[in-house]
Amino acid sequence: MFILPDLPYAYDALEPTVSAKTFTFHHDKHHKAYVDVTNTLVAELGLEGKTMEEVTLFAAGDKSKKKLFNNAAQSWNHAFFWDAMIPSYAAPEGELKAAIDAAFGDIAACKEKFVAEGVGHFGSGWVWLAAKKDGSLVITSTHDGENLLDQPDLTPLLVCDLWEHAYYLDHQNNRKGFLEAWFDTVANWSLAASQLSAAKGAGAVWAYPAPQ
Structure with a gap:
């Protein structure tokens, strides 16, 4: 079963660019829903044990698995998006x-x-x-x-x-x-x-x- 990853910072850590209120809805509701549906479909299709990357690519190659793709890909995208942000900004070097x-x-x-x-x-x-x-x-x-x-x-x-x-x-x-x-x-x-x-x-x- 896939988990909903915790945010790697406090809910208010990125304000005012991203507010705690946005994270409450975006992470706790939107992202959680994608993970929950992915877990349900993974169980139905006997895909337990596969990584999220493997599940996403499996679904991407089969048009009949569009619902699985949408939810697995969005689960992956959001988790990467959370990590793509940081409170202590530092310029690239x-x-x-x-x-x-x-x-x-x-x-x-x-x-x-x-x-x-x-x-x-x-x-x-x-x-x-x-x-x-x-x-x-x-x-x-x-x-x-x-x-x-x-x-x-x-x-x-x-x-x-x-x-x-x-x-x-x-x-x-x-x-x-x-x-x-x-x-x-x-x-x-x-x-x-x-x-x-x-x-x-x-x-x-x-x-x-x-x-x-």
Whole structure:
């Protein structure tokens, strides 16, 4: 059975960018519902013991398993999203900063492209900063519950949630303002650096907690 991971910080730790009220609904209700449905479907299909990554990829390859995919992928996306934020913001440095500069020019240009990708994404989904196997960086977005697990050439470094429930209580319909504040105040560049190293073969990539 998959668990609902605890937030890696207090509910109010990311205010005002993300409020405790938003986390109460987003983590405790939305994310929990995805995990609960995933567990129910996993049991029905005899998939106990598989990782969340394995369940998601299994469902992604079978159109008849759309409900399982939506819930497993959203379980994974949200858990990664919580870890992609941090209360004690620190700017990227070292190898990660060099990769950002090489891909975008500088961190300001990276932010501009990240925000533009998120603002320009129609409907619900996710905006990602990802690394290719050669360490070069790209920014992309996915719809609804889709993620990058089925794209083996890409390793996610960071992700921001574009579903309205992620920001509406705090920023109303100002998705751009939310993305700008998110990038400037809570993006976890330490996680991004670790993921970049993993993409290049040094260390393990982030994974959802193993089933219990």
